[in-house]
Amino acid sequence: MENHKYAVVDIETTGHSSTNGDRIIQLAIVFIENNKIVNTYTTFINPEKPIPLFIQDLTNIADRDVQHAPIFEDIGPEVLDKLQDYIFVAHNIHFDLPFLQKELKRVGLPKLVCKTMDTVEFTKLMFPNLYSYKLQDIAGELEIGLESAHRADDDALATAHLLLKCMDQLTKLPLKTIELLHKRSFHLKSNLSILFFEVLVRKRKELSPAKFLTFRGIPIKETAKEIQSETELVSFPQTKEMKIELFSKNIPNFEEREGQFELMDQIQAALANESEIVCEAETGIGKTLGYLLPAVLYSFKMEKPVIISTYTTHLIDQLVGGEIPKINAILDTNVKVATLKGMHHYIDLFSFWQQVQLEDESYDETFTIMQILVWLTLTEDGDLTELNVSGGGQLFVDKIRRGSLSNIKEVGENDFYERALHKSNNCHILVTNHAMVMNDQERNQPLLTSGCAMIIDEAHQMIHASMSRGERIFSYTNWKYVLGQFGTLDTEQLLQKLELLQVPLSMQIQLEKQYVETIEKFDRAISYVIDAFLQKSNRNGKSTKKMMALEDLDLEQTIFRSVANSIQVFIFSTKSMIDSYSKHVEEEKLQSFINEWQYWIRELAIKVSEWDEIFLQNRGTEARWLEVDTRSIPGSLTVIKRPLNYQEDIKNALMTHRELGAVIWTSGTITVPSNRNFITKQLGLNSDIPIYQYKAASDYYNGAELLIVENMPDIKQVSQSDYIEAVAEAVVQTVLVSEGRCFVLFTSQDMLRKTVELIQDTNLLDDYMLFAQGMTSGSRMRLLKSFQRFSKSVLFGTNSFWEGVDVPGDALSVIIMVRLPFSSPDDPLFKKRADLITKNGQNPFSAYSLPEAVLRFRQGFGRLIRSSADKGVFIVLDRRIETKSYGRDFLQAIPNIPVKKVSLENMVLELENWYTNE
Numbered sequence: 001m002e003n004h005k006y007a008v009v010d011i012e013t014t015g016h017s018s019t020n021g022d023r024i025i026q027l028a029i030v031f032i033e034n035n036k037i038v039n040t041y042t043t044f045i046n047p048e049k050p051i052p053l054f055i056q057d058l059t060n061i062a063d064r065d066v067q068h069a070p071i072f073e074d075i076g077p078e079v080l081d082k083l084q085d086y087i088f089v090a091h092n093i094h095f096d097l098p099f100l101q102k103e104l105k106r107v108g109l110p111k112l113v114c115k116t117m118d119t120v121e122f123t124k125l126m127f128p129n130l131y132s133y134k135l136q137d138i139a140g141e142l143e144i145g146l147e148s149a150h151r152a153d154d155d156a157l158a159t160a161h162l163l164l165k166c167m168d169q170l171t172k173l174p175l176k177t178i179e180l181l182h183k184r185s186f187h188l189k190s191n192l193s194i195l196f197f198e199v200l201v202r203k204r205k206e207l208s209p210a211k212f213l214t215f216r217g218i219p220i221k222e223t224a225k226e227i228q229s230e231t232e233l234v235s236f237p238q239t240k241e242m243k244i245e246l247f248s249k250n251i252p253n254f255e256e257r258e259g260q261f262e263l264m265d266q267i268q269a270a271l272a273n274e275s276e277i278v279c280e281a282e283t284g285i286g287k288t289l290g291y292l293l294p295a296v297l298y299s300f301k302m303e304k305p306v307i308i309s310t311y312t313t314h315l316i317d318q319l320v321g322g323e324i325p326k327i328n329a330i331l332d333t334n335v336k337v338a339t340l341k342g343m344h345h346y347i348d349l350f351s352f353w354q355q356v357q358l359e360d361e362s363y364d365e366t367f368t369i370m371q372i373l374v375w376l377t378l379t380e381d382g383d384l385t386e387l388n389v390s391g392g393g394q395l396f397v398d399k400i401r402r403g404s405l406s407n408i409k410e411v412g413e414n415d416f417y418e419r420a421l422h423k424s425n426n427c428h429i430l431v432t433n434h435a436m437v438m439n440d441q442e443r444n445q446p447l448l449t450s451g452c453a454m455i456i457d458e459a460h461q462m463i464h465a466s467m468s469r470g471e472r473i474f475s476y477t478n479w480k481y482v483l484g485q486f487g488t489l490d491t492e493q494l495l496q497k498l499e500l501l502q503v504p505l506s507m508q509i510q511l512e513k514q515y516v517e518t519i520e521k522f523d524r525a526i527s528y529v530i531d532a533f534l535q536k537s538n539r540n541g542k543s544t545k546k547m548m549a550l551e552d553l554d555l556e557q558t559i560f561r562s563v564a565n566s567i568q569v570f571i572f573s574t575k576s577m578i579d580s581y582s583k584h585v586e587e588e589k590l591q592s593f594i595n596e597w598q599y600w601i602r603e604l605a606i607k608v609s610e611w612d613e614i615f616l617q618n619r620g621t622e623a624r625w626l627e628v629d630t631r632s633i634p635g636s637l638t639v640i641k642r643p644l645n646y647q648e649d650i651k652n653a654l655m656t657h658r659e660l661g662a663v664i665w666t667s668g669t670i671t672v673p674s675n676r677n678f679i680t681k682q683l684g685l686n687s688d689i690p691i692y693q694y695k696a697a698s699d700y701y702n703g704a705e706l707l708i709v710e711n712m713p714d715i716k717q718v719s720q721s722d723y724i725e726a727v728a729e730a731v732v733q734t735v736l737v738s739e740g741r742c743f744v745l746f747t748s749q750d751m752l753r754k755t756v757e758l759i760q761d762t763n764l765l766d767d768y769m770l771f772a773q774g775m776t777s778g779s780r781m782r783l784l785k786s787f788q789r790f791s792k793s794v795l796f797g798t799n800s801f802w803e804g805v806d807v808p809g810d811a812l813s814v815i816i817m818v819r820l821p822f823s824s825p826d827d828p829l830f831k832k833r834a835d836l837i838t839k840n841g842q843n844p845f846s847a848y849s850l851p852e853a854v855l856r857f858r859q860g861f862g863r864l865i866r867s868s869a870d871k872g873v874f875i876v877l878d879r880r881i882e883t884k885s886y887g888r889d890f891l892q893a894i895p896n897i898p899v900k901k902v903s904l905e906n907m908v909l910e911l912e913n914w915y916t917n918e
Contacts, residue, residue, distance in 0.1 A: 004194065006032040006117070007086035008163060010156035011096050012059045014047050018102035023047030025066050026059070027075075027100075028156035029082060032089075035167065037160055041082060042153040044069035053767035057792045059150045073107045080109055091135045091159045093118040093190060118190040119162050121367075125181070125192070126169040128371035129378065129386040132785060138162060149789075170195065173377055174212050174219040175203045180356070180373050187366045212377060215414050216353045220376045223419060234331055236268050236297050250329045259694035263290035266692050270662045271298045271306075271453050276689050278459070278680055279666040282895075283862060284696030288323045291455050291666060292429075296327055296335050298453065299428040305338070307430045307451035307657070309437045311461035313385045316431055319457075324429065338420065338427040339381065340447065342436050346402040346417040347372070347382045350410045351599075354592045355400060364392025372400075382416025399599060425450055434458075434465035441653045454657045459665035460679050460855075466646035466653075470622075472613045474639040476526060482607055483519060485600045488512050494597055500590060501581040514573055518566040525559045526634050533626060544631045545749060549828040550624040550639065560615040567608040574601055614641045621645050621836075625828035644833055647684035669858045673892040678851040696895070703871035704864060705898040705914070706891075707907055712877050715819075724751060727818055728758045730877055730904055731794070732765060734816060737911040738873075740768055740792040742814040745860055747821050749774050752796050755818075765794070772796040799856075813872050814911075815864050820878045820890065821856035822849055850886055854893045861894045873914060875907065 008030040015022035028042040044061070046069045056062050079100075090096035093116050101111055120133050130141055139146035139158050142165055146158040170178070178200050185193035212219040237243045243261050247254045263281055270277045271294055281287040295306040310316055316339060324337050352372060360366040368389050379386055384397055402417050413419075424430050430451060437456075440446045448454075456462060487493020489512050498508050532553040537546055574597070582594045614624065622643050629636035643649075657663055670679045670691070677687060709730060715723045735742055746752040756772045759765055769790045770776075771783050787795040799821070823830040834844035864872035874894075881887040882901060891899060902910055 004198075005086045006089050006160075006163065007083050008032065008089040008156050008160040009083070009096055009100070010090065010152040010159060011099060012055075012061060012150065012152045013099060014049065014051055014055055016095075018099050018106070021049070023049065024072060024099070024103060025051060025055075025061055026152040027079065028152035029079075030156045030160035031086070032160055032163065035164065037157075037164075040153075040157070042156070043075060045075065046071050054769055054790065054792055057767075057790055060148060061151070072103050076104060076107045076109050080104060080112060083112055083114065086114065087117055087191065087194075088112070088114045089117045089119060089159065089163055091119045091155070091162070093120075115191040115194065117163070117192055117195070119159050119166065121188060121190055122166045122192055123162060124367070124388070125370055125374060126166045128375045128388060130388055133388070134785070134789075135159065135162070136789070137785070167195065167199075170199050171203070173374065175200075175206075176214070176217055177219045177373050177377055178203055180218070181370055184360070184366050184370055187360070187363060189363070213414060215349045215411065218349070218353060218356070218373065218376060220349070220414060221378060221380060223380055233300055234297060234333075236294060247330060250332065251326070257284065257286045258697040260286040260290045263287065263692075263694050264294055267291050267455075267664055268294040268298070270664055271295070274453070274661045276658065276663040276685075277665070278670060278685070278689060278691040279664065279694065280670045280691065281666060281668060281694040282696045282700075283668055283866060284700040284868065285694050287666060287668065288319060288457070289326060291457070291664065292319075292323055292327050293330065295453070295455060296331065296428055302452040304452040305424070305427050305430040305450060307432060307448055307454045309432050309434055309454065309456050309462075311434050311458040311465070313433070315458065316433065319431055335429060336427040337429045337431060338423040339383075339431045340420050340424045340436060341383065341385075341433055342439055343403065343417055344401045345383050345385060346415075346420065347376075347384055348400050348402040348406045348411075349414055349416075350407045351595070352400040354595050355396070357592045358596070362392060364390050365396050368393035368396045379416075381420065405602070421447065434462050435469065438462075438465050438469045438649065438653045441655075446656060449656055449660065451657070451660060453661040453664070454654075455664045455666065457666055459667040459683065460670055461667075462650055463646060463679070463682050466649045467642055470643035470646070470649065472610050472641040474610060474614050474637075476634050476637040479522070479607060482600065482603050483522065485603075486515055488516065494600065497593060498577075500593060501578075503577060503581055507577060511570075511573055511577065514566070514570045518563070518570050521559075521563045521566050525563050526637065528559055529553070529555065529626070529639075530628075530634055530637065533628065545627070545629050547625050547627045547826075547828060549831065550626055551618075553626070555615075557616055560611070564608055564612055564616065567604060567611075571601055571605055571608070614639055623829040623832035642829060644836060647682065651684040668862065669855060672851045672854040672858070672889070674846075674854070674886075674889045675851040678855065697868070700868050701865055701895040701897050703869070704874065704895070705900065706874045706876065706894070707910060708876050708879075708882055708899065708901045709904055709907055710879060710882060710901045711903045712879055714879060720751070721754075724754050724758060727751075727877060728755050728762070730875075730907075731755065731816060732759060732762070733904065733908050734814060734875060734911065735765055735768060735794055737908055738814045740790065740794055741812055742794045742816065743812060743863065744794060744796045744816045744818065745821075746796065746798050747819045748824065749798050751818065752798055756796055767792060769793040770796070773798055812863065814875065815860065815872065816875045816877065817857070817860055818877050820853055820876075820880055821860065822853040850889060854889050857890045858893045873911065 010028050011024050012026040013022050013024050024045045025047050026042070026044050029040065030037055031039040031041075044066045046066045048071060051061065051063055051066070088097060097112075097116060104110070104112060123130070123133055123138060127138075127142070130138060132138070135155060135158060136146060136149040138144070139149075139162070142162070144158050144161045144165065146154055148154045173181075178196060182193065182196040182200050185196045211222070213222050214220065237246050240261055243264070244254075244256060259281065263279060263285060266277065266279060267290065269275075279287075279291075281290065291308075295308065299306045308319065310319065320337055320339060324335055327335055356369060360369065371387065371389060371393070375387055384401065387397065389397055402415075408415050408418070424447070430448070432448065434456070437448065440448050485494055487495050489496050489508060495508065495512055495515065498511075532555060533548060536552060537548060578594060578597050578601070582591075618624065622641050624639065624641045627636075627638045627640065628634075654663060665680075665683070665685070667679075671693065672678050676691065680689065680691065681687075712730070713723055713726050731742075731744055744755075746755070752772060753775060756770060756775060759770070769786075769792060771787050771793065773783060773796060775796075776783060776786075783795060783797075787793050825831070830849075833848060837844045837847050861874055864870070864874055881890055900910065
């Protein structure tokens with residue numbers, strides 16, 4: 001690395017496009033030679049135009065900072081001279097370098113000719129398990145100093161340290177891994193191959209032995225040896241004084257939380273009595289520690305693990321990485337923890353090795369293979385959810401998931417899933433997810449029967465886990481992708497490559513004929529569905545995204561059965577052919593090709609099974625509906641089938657655990673005032689199972705208030721466009737007073753989109769960053785991260801933002817709820833469920849619709865106050881909360897906070913006063 005010099009560059013600009021008149025406002029360069037920072041250069045630049053307010057907010061660079069700075073014409077020659085003979089490095093080089101090149105061209109200077117390195121690309125390779133690759137997030141994760149993100153001088157310095165960290169990480173990799181990386185590095189987008197070669201040459205001269213296991217030449221991190229420690233049996237602290245003494249001794253500045261000790265006592269009693277209970281613990285109770293302490297002590301006593309199930313990978317990581325260390329500190333011990341997920345979470349090393357032998361199909365595939373090669377030297381669990389890969393990379397990851405048909409004999413003790421099973425039998429706390437619990441009932445030998453008790457956190461999400469387990473989804477684009485893998489004899493797909501196995505041309509032609517017939521039948525079936533949908537759909541509706549129950553289309557099944565039969569024939573023919581011509585194949589590359597065939601045949605078999613369940617089976621206990629965006633037909637076509645009854649499924653999954661010991665259900669929101677057993681009934685729990693509720697301290701919500709805007713129009717009395725105008729005005733007025741930091745929650749994607757478009761047309765919030773679910777690209781978590789980066793930002797979300805989003809502190813201070821969160825009466829899933837409830841002699845509104853909406857309302861409010869220091873205003877624009885008798889159900893469901901009914905004008909004054917006193 002001492003042979004090259006690096007110039008690490010970062011720029012701040014007035015916008016994203018130099019061509020459209022945006023200019024650089026700050027430029028910084030950090031120079032690296034001989035693996036050390038040797039010099040820096042930084043300057044403000046006068047853009048000769050005002051800096052947009054949201055850029056000022058992001059960069060903390062105001063017009064006054066650049067007022068007397070040089071213009072780019074004055075410093076361009078100096079910058080160009082400084083960058084000569086250096087490798088140009090930037091974090092997302094595809095922005096910084098082209099922007100700089102365009103500015104050089106604009107002022108009549110020659111183009112910078114240089115080699116490049118992108119630290120985004122480099123970091124993704126060297127640290128493939130980071131949650132985010134934004135510089136600010138990386139800096140926090142890798143402990144790199146970054147005082148002011150989005151200031152060029154600080155960003156460039158942080159990027160320079162990141163480059164050095166990546167270089168250091170590269171040198172620590174085993175020689176074989178570096179060789180495998182170097183082989184593929186020429187396909188990267190920046191000139192990282194220079195570095196890989198340099199390190200490779202140096203590494204070959206070293207004689208230090210590798211400290212890694214290997215599988216067929218691929219280095220793998222060795223599992224850390226379990227720390228064997230004698231655990232002193234600690235008794236459960238029975239009294240309040242004993243608990244305070246225990247916590248205070250080992251937790252600095254420990255503050256007693258009201259309800260937490262009571263929760264501990266109740267869980268301890270349930271464990272000792274092997275009983276089943278439900279515990280609802282509001283935010284602020286300290287729920288996780290509340291159940292972990294008695295669970296760990298009970299496990300020590302019983303010498304068997306307590307199983308803890310939660311819903312998401314994030315929550316598992318939070319529990320293992322954040323809460324267990326606290327328990328270790330409190331008890332001064334070493335709690336042995338194991339995590340166990342479904343088989344498909346783990347990598348199949350043999351499949352990965354086979355894929356490495358093949359030629360890569362794309363940049364995404366090359367890059368993902370390189371990421372996995374590094375990851376295998378870092379991971380102890382082999383859990384593929386640790387990897388942060390691109391969308392195209394995810395398709396590759398799906399090919400190398402561990403399955404029941406995986407060749408485990410080849411992998412032996414290196415198999416990560418087998419490692420996880422071994423570890424789960426020798427631990428105190430076994431952490432798993434709801435999906436694993438639900439699927440365990442299908443196994444001949446269940447994996448979760450070694451415990452002495454089970455605690456189910458985020459208990460209400462077990463309903464979603466059961467629904468997801470029974471859900472079947474047909475995606476047109478996904479089907480076309482799978483079918484497209486086979487191709488015809490004149491395309492470079494699987495069928496054409498059969499000649500490698502010396503399959504006779506006549507057999508190839510026969511298979512091609514079957515394939516073409518299958519594609520034609522599939523396309524006819526899809527056209528049939530689309531035509532039926534278009535005839536029945538409301539063409540006058542302005543929304544482009546539509547849904548309709550499959551039953552409403554009156555579809556004949558013959559055409560769907562014909563597709564299924566044709567695919568089955570094709571699968572049978574291809575399997576017979578592959579089995580026949582692969583018996584004597586020994587060459588590794590050919591074997592990899594055969595495995596590729598077998599993989600896609602299995603995928604097609606799964607697809608035809610789903611086709612059969614969705615289109616040809618209708619038991620009446622599921623909802624089936626079609627979703628389509630009329631702007632993209634048939635590409636957007638999706639058909640979903642979801643079970644309506646999941647009580648029995650959940651009962652069966654928990655049957656064995658009830659026999660083993662206590663079962664404890666816990667959640668922050670599991671009851672509603674008017675229907676205490678609404679969730680527990682859906683979970684299939686008996687009505688005699690006690691429900692214990694633990695409220696946060698009375699002063700926990702001192703910083704919250706609720707405003708009801710009483711002069712909003714009634715949506716049933718005005719047109720939708722008039723209502724949206726009123727919503728847009730309320731949002732704009734609120735945002736201008738609060739200066740952003742605002743969530744706007746909708747129940748309809750259509751209304752969200754129209755409201756955002758109207759606000760954008762008014763230009764009233766041009767100085768704010770608007771992030772809208774379904775409109776702004778990126779996942780829910782990415783939108784949330786983007787929202788948190790800007791103080792002047794607004795996030796518009798739908799149902800998936802009602803819960804599970806944590807924004808503590810000043811980043812979120814206002815939530816606007818546009819409509820009470822009732823399910824749309826036109827939603828096919830809701831309509832089907834309402835029909836079943838009616839047949840059972842109940843009122844769908846009071847039995848399901850109202851309690852479901854109240855629960856969502858509680859969850860929406862729960863986003864606002866995440867700590868006792870938080871302050872926030874919850875604004876409801878839906879007048880039904882005061883005009884309808886059921887409105888009190890919503891207000892009773894949230895903590896006792898001030899509720900004020902105000903006009904829109906007075907709401908603005910109220911907010912101004914509230915912020916003045918903040």
